[in-house]
Amino acid sequence: MGLPMNSRDRIFATLRAATAGPVAMTHTRPHLDDDLAALFETRALTTAATLDHIATAAGLPDALTSYLASIAQAEAGIAFAPAIVDLFPGARNLPIRPNGADPVAEVAVTGCVAAVAETGSVLLASSPDHPTTLNFLPETHVVIVRAEQIVAHLEDAWALIDPMPRALNLVTGPSRTADIEQTLQLGAHGPRRLHLILIADR
Template sequence: MSLPGGARASRDSILSKIRASLGATPNDPARLAAAEKRLMAKPRAAAPQRVAASGTDLVARFTEELQRQLATVVATAGAGDIPAVIAGYLRANNQPLRLRHGNDPYISSLDFAGIPDFETLKGRAAPDDSTGLSAAFAGIAETGTMALTSGADNPVTLGFLPDTHIIVVPRSRIVATYEDAFALLRQERGPTPMPRTLNLISGPSRTADIGGRIVIGAHGPRRLLAIVTGDL
């Protein structure tokens, strides 16, 4: 899309007003270098002690923090255990034994055949889906947060349209801080690391907009189950 003449003029006038306000000139090498330096060096704030202290059990911290935010967290040994955990959770919450997931290879390898009447669907979420199942790119211990990257493997709508969201988190990918998760993104996804949507999810949907009382299940999922898996 080409910029209409007016918009181009606004762009240039805003940038020159900024420079005038800062007493700066366009393309001042020193200012460009200072910004470039920060963009390259990516300095970090000191990591919180709760995850930086030596001997910290990141999985335990991740679990505790996520539970504080009203999610359910279950640790499993691996793929063999996950279908039963999911079925048990859905039954306990009176949910249909049906879920939808994307092309994620680990999740696609889960075998629900042993659970009677269990139905799995694939693709982006539909409005009447009851449960979405996603795999996290990483877990972040400092606040019990899961990072999810959108795409065919894990469609973003799976985490917002269904009433129940289930996320599988590889134990080996639970890192200490947000910055550590971003470093993983850059390392594994190259020079343009961001997917269309990167979701940091730290609990079920909630609101306090009516009378200041917290209600779970505002627009997104009413419940969130995180399954930490040991075989990844």
Template sequence: MDTSDARNRIFARIRGAQQRPAELRETEHAAAQDYLAHHPSGPRPALPDDLVAHFILKAEALATTIARVPALADAPAAVAAYLKARELPTDAIAWPTLSALDWAGAGCHVEFRKPHGTDLVGITGCFCAVAETGALMMQSGPETFASATLLPETHVAIVPVSRVVAGHEDAFALVRSERGQLARATNFIAGPSRTADIEQTLVLGAHGPYRVHVILVDGA
């Protein structure tokens, strides 16, 4: 469902209540960009030089599992090995951005579409990964739909090591430099979904996948 029109009407009403024009003026956009460029960053923890190793450490602490491959072409075999080792189905849905990879040759049947209720495995890329927290940053789009990370019980993310950044500040800066603005849905995935709302008992898979597995790609 496209909610852009409803969102724009809401923003227009807010701006009207502030006695501002319904559409964002160019001067307002420039002022916001200037503020972001010159506003000093807050204090940040020191991180080791090896951001990838730190990301792995933090991600595993969140119950994310990790595999590492030398090249993007090796990712399908790594995904198949993970699924078979855990006796999970090798039928999956995936982002269309991954359609050029040889999934059939690795023994996986992959459809490049949004998930249905019966799809158990979702395979995606990610916008970037955050070493400080072990989280994955997702930016939604026509070929990078957020539902692939939320609906299937198992989420497998393919992450180039070149897209591992130090902190969340760096992740947002990367969005601004590469895309200009945040996507309609910006999600940070920090391990499997979990809740302890009922009797303080930890339950996985409450609001999303039971499993998150990351394939780190060295040559990408």
């Protein structure tokens, strides 16, 4: 009594008058084929991502070089996430600086915390070792996926995350828009290309 209620209290007062009991629920995950790696690959390709296989991490520098050559970006500046830069010995790591500062990388190479077979997505968690800017500013985003990182469902991917990072990005293919005449166009604001390099073995 006495004090006028603030908006929060007023909202809660109205909401509390309208609460009800729990609703009985089940939780279904879609059935998936057993070969998760094959499924991940199939679904990732349908999202317009591209995908390469290599046997071991030692093959990464060559795989990256040949991929960039294949898209006529052999000379492009590259920003490596600190988390994986050691896998590319001797590579020149350029910053992706949002404000000015030349030269700026056009390609970003990062790892991921999981890959989701259900959707062909990669899950990226922000950290000092993996700035979110790398996922969105470059023209081309290359993501390194280790085969053992592939999980079946979305739920399995979230379960790997604790605590929540500042930003968790589940990326499913390159950026796109269909806002003009419902015509799909890749590369709206984020990367035009998403390239996945799948490492079979540690």
